[in-house]
Amino acid sequence: MSMLNGLLQAPFGRREFLRAAAIAVPGAALTTSIGAAPTTTALAGTSRTGGPAGFDPLDPADNLRTYIRMTRSLDPKATSVGWYGGRVFTVIGDQQIIKPLFDVEGFGIGRTEPQSDGSYKALWREVGYYKDLMTGAIMEAWHNPLIDESVEVYPI
Known part of the structure; x- marks a missing residue:
């Protein structure tokens, strides 16, 4: 079974997705509004908020x-x-x-x-x-x- 078929057949319906989004979005918004704490080592290719380099969620x-x-x-x-x-x-x-x-x-x-x-x-x-x-x-x-x-x- 290909990875795509596995994802399409996974028991993760619209309701489960919306529930997960309802939990994740406020947490992500809180993290974004507070800002990420500075670290002594930065991960290559990531932004200060932990997303892809160059991406600003605001x-x-x-x-x-x-x-x-x-x-x-x-x-x-x-x-x-x-x-x-x-x-x-x-x-x-x-x-x-x-x-x-x-x-x-x-x-x-x-x-x-x-x-x-x-x-x-x-x-x-x-x-x-x-x-x-x-x-x-x-x-x-x-x-x-x-x-x-x-x-x-x-x-x-």
Whole structure:
């Protein structure tokens, strides 16, 4: 089994990721706001905050580049492919009854081009479908409980 397949099949779902992020982000923010204590020996290739050399977590440009590196590629010729899927819910009434409406699934492909002003242009094409909760079939209409009507579905 390749390393990628192992990662894709690991029992670490979205909820576990969000829980870990909820714990890690405040800790990282606290460390960043306090600052790193000076040391007598510096690790080669690291910044004063322990991240990659030259990375400043308080610099919006560094954060943008890092986000692009995590979600796509900084290489304007490289294409990136992504997939998403999930369930759409609504809250009904004062008692906040949470009701699942339908599933959504899709994929996209794109690339990112750096601009002369330091910004990036994201070129992206995406296809998405709304699916029936029970059958998984792609829907042409769904029942909206908020207005109690059948509503036409427009694929993404």
